[in-house]
Amino acid sequence: MNFRAADYLPWLVIGLLALFPLVESTFYMQLLTKVLIMAIFAMSLDLLVGYTGLVSFGHAAYFGLAGYALALMAPQYEAVSLWWSLPAAVGICALFALVTGVLVLRTRGIYFIMVTLAFAQMLFFIFHDTKIGGGSDGIYIYVKPTMKSGEVELANLEKIEHFYWLVLALMAATFLLLRRVLGSTFGRALVGIKVNEHRMRALGFPVFRYQLASFTLSGALAGIAGYLAAVQYGFVNPEILSWHQSGAVLMIVILGGMGTLYGSVIGAFAFVLLQEILSNQAWFGAAAKHWQLALGIFIMLVALYLPQGLAGLLRQSGRKAAAETTDE
Amino acid sequence: MSEAVSLGGEPILRTKGLTKQFGGLVAVSDVSLDLYVGEVHVVIGPNGAGKSTLTNLLSGDLPPTSGEVRFEGNDIAGCSADHISRLGIGRSYQKTNIFLPFTVFENCRLAAQSRTPHALRVFHRAGGYAEINRLAGEAMAAAGLAHRAERIAATLSHGEQRQLEIAMCLATQPRLLLFDEPLAGMGPHESQRMVELIKGLTADHAIMLIEHDMDAVFALADRLTVMVNGEVLESGTPEDVRSSPAVQLAYLGGEEILHD
Numbered sequence: 045m046n047f048r049a050a051d052y053l054p055w056l057v058i059g060l061l062a063l064f065p066l067v068e069s070t071f072y073m074q075l076l077t078k079v080l081i082m083a084i085f086a087m088s089l090d091l092l093v094g095y096t097g098l099v100s101f102g103h104a105a106y107f108g109l110a111g112y113a114l115a116l117m118a119p120q121y122e123a124v125s126l127w128w129s130l131p132a133a134v135g136i137c138a139l140f141a142l143v144t145g146v147l148v149l150r151t152r153g154i155y156f157i158m159v160t161l162a163f164a165q166m167l168f169f170i171f172h173d174t175k176i177g178g179g180s181d182g183i184y185i186y187v188k189p190t191m192k193s194g195e196v197e198l199a200n201l202e203k204i205e206h207f208y209w210l211v212l213a214l215m216a217a218t219f220l221l222l223r224r225v226l227g228s229t230f231g232r233a234l235v236g237i238k239v240n241e242h243r244m245r246a247l248g249f250p251v252f253r254y255q256l257a258s259f260t261l262s263g264a265l266a267g268i269a270g271y272l273a274a275v276q277y278g279f280v281n282p283e284i285l286s287w288h289q290s291g292a293v294l295m296i297v298i299l300g301g302m303g304t305l306y307g308s309v310i311g312a313f314a315f316v317l318l319q320e321i322l323s324n325q326a327w328f329g330a331a332a333k334h335w336q337l338a339l340g341i342f343i344m345l346v347a348l349y350l351p352q353g354l355a356g357l358l359r360q361s362g363r364k365a366a367a368e369t370t371d372e
Numbered sequence: 373m374s375e376a377v378s379l380g381g382e383p384i385l386r387t388k389g390l391t392k393q394f395g396g397l398v399a400v401s402d403v404s405l406d407l408y409v410g411e412v413h414v415v416i417g418p419n420g421a422g423k424s425t426l427t428n429l430l431s432g433d434l435p436p437t438s439g440e441v442r443f444e445g446n447d448i449a450g451c452s453a454d455h456i457s458r459l460g461i462g463r464s465y466q467k468t469n470i471f472l473p474f475t476v477f478e479n480c481r482l483a484a485q486s487r488t489p490h491a492l493r494v495f496h497r498a499g500g501y502a503e504i505n506r507l508a509g510e511a512m513a514a515a516g517l518a519h520r521a522e523r524i525a526a527t528l529s530h531g532e533q534r535q536l537e538i539a540m541c542l543a544t545q546p547r548l549l550l551f552d553e554p555l556a557g558m559g560p561h562e563s564q565r566m567v568e569l570i571k572g573l574t575a576d577h578a579i580m581l582i583e584h585d586m587d588a589v590f591a592l593a594d595r596l597t598v599m600v601n602g603e604v605l606e607s608g609t610p611e612d613v614r615s616s617p618a619v620q621l622a623y624l625g626g627e628e629i630l631h632d
Contacts, residue, residue: 233499248457248486
């Protein structure tokens with residue numbers, strides 16, 4: 045084979061997704077927007093879990109913080125410019141990740157899971173129990189951010205297809221950025237740390253600094269997803285910081301296949317769509333109420349029979365196809 | 373080669389009163405030794421004598437309880453392992469410690485990468501640095517693994533994995549090498565190859581070697597230190613150590629060392 049599927053497939057998928065608004069279904073476009081936002085969120089976590097070997101159970105902290113950042117920065121009845129509010133929200137997440145990272149990266153394994161969860165819960169209760177962000181009711185974002193170049197409106201985010209394209213563009217950008225970063229010496233060092241942290245240290249790598257950089261980048265990218273989620277729903281409440289959210293994104297990464305990046309995108313599709321299908325009362329009647337049970341069973345089956353997630357399944361069939369072509 | 377010993381010169385590494393306590397247990401007690409470039413300094417002793425702990429103190433894997441470690445004049449006692457590695461001390465491990473899922477080349481490339489300040493160039497492809505690739509290639513060749521470059525490390529034979537361990541050390545361009553039982557678990561043929569490999573490194577490196585294989589010990593040692601219960605029992609040229617009454621007594625005759 046002169047060209048590798050991995051080189052052109054992402055562009056093909058992005059191209060096809062860009063054409064989706066032609067379908068003209070508000071419901072499905074909103075659903076797909078949600079999928080793509082979760083894909084960004086999951087990729088940011090995959091950087092930690094799949095590439096740096098750090099299992100965080102508090103990633104909703106960065107997701108939710110960006111949402112709250114937007115809600116608190118935006119004037120109540122006026123639009124805020126995306127050009128500064130998005131970088132600001134992402135910057136706040138990066139800073140928060142940098143500070144928490146210094147503390148949580150002193151722990152490993154199960155303790156790391158617990159400490160990341162603890163930080164997310166702290167943030168949850170800060171917003172839940174104080175009036176900063178409207179308490180448990182949260183805050184509405186009445187007007188969507190604007191994207192203007194001078195007086196020209198580049199995109200109107202009140203229009204769902206415009207917002208969809210923005211989310212798709214940011215998902216693609218996140219994927220390409222991470223792929224680039226992971227292919228660099230920095231990325232190789234991260235994987236080295238995941239495989240054998242002790243040896244990396246003996247080889248002269250300042251492991252902590254690498255992990256902190258990865259943790260910060262991961263938090264910042266989760267911030268992009270959280271910002272977009274807040275824009276999509278038009279409100280934020282403490283639920284977006286809850287451990288359910290941290291658990292969901294971790295499940296997406298595991299379901300899709302850790303350490304593959306595109307697995308996170310596949311996982312987001314599978315997770316959000318399954319959630320939608322299994323909770324459809326028209327199809328499952330009373331059982332639809334217990335969709336979480338069915339989803340849980342599905343995830344357990346994947347964990348048991350596809351340890352490399354759905355991406356592993358894809359890679360296996362890809363390898364089989366490649367083997368057949370070379371046989372000819 | 374024993375002239376190098378008598379030449380004196382400045383040692384590349386010098387420890388003074390180096391001590392490590394784990395609670396009540398003194399694993400390394402008041403060890404003072406000098407390592408010179410061009411010299412293989414072999415440390416022998418029964419299991420639990422503190423040889424590996426001594427290596428860990430020099431490499432920064434463990435901080436000493438007290439005492440001094442001077443490398444090229446600078447006190448490095450208590451420095452972190454990564455810092456010590458960057459100063460120019462490379463080590464191999466008793467238990468093979470490599471990146472099993474990576475290729476042999478990637479193991480060495482990663483090691484070589486640690487010497488270059490490219491950590492912040494996050495957009496440049498990792499494989500695109502000629503200098504890093506050259507260092508990795510040279511290290512593989514020096515350790516006799518050039519023909520295995522694309523093999524996944526986990527699929528190598530035990531002996532080859534030990535060679536890879538050495539290659540990774542070399543790729544970091546150290547001036548002092550600490551080898552912790554590089555021959556452990558090797559067959560006679562593989563051992564012979566490793567002895568040749570280490571011999572070839574002596575000219576421009578200082579080497580501290582921990583070894584149980586007495587044929588290898590006497591084939592390589594310019595200077596020999598015997599440790600017992602964390603203390604240096606005897607240190608000197610192999611001839612001196614062999615004829616030392618203390619060693620004779622401790623081991624009930626030099627031959628006993630062979631069966632240790």
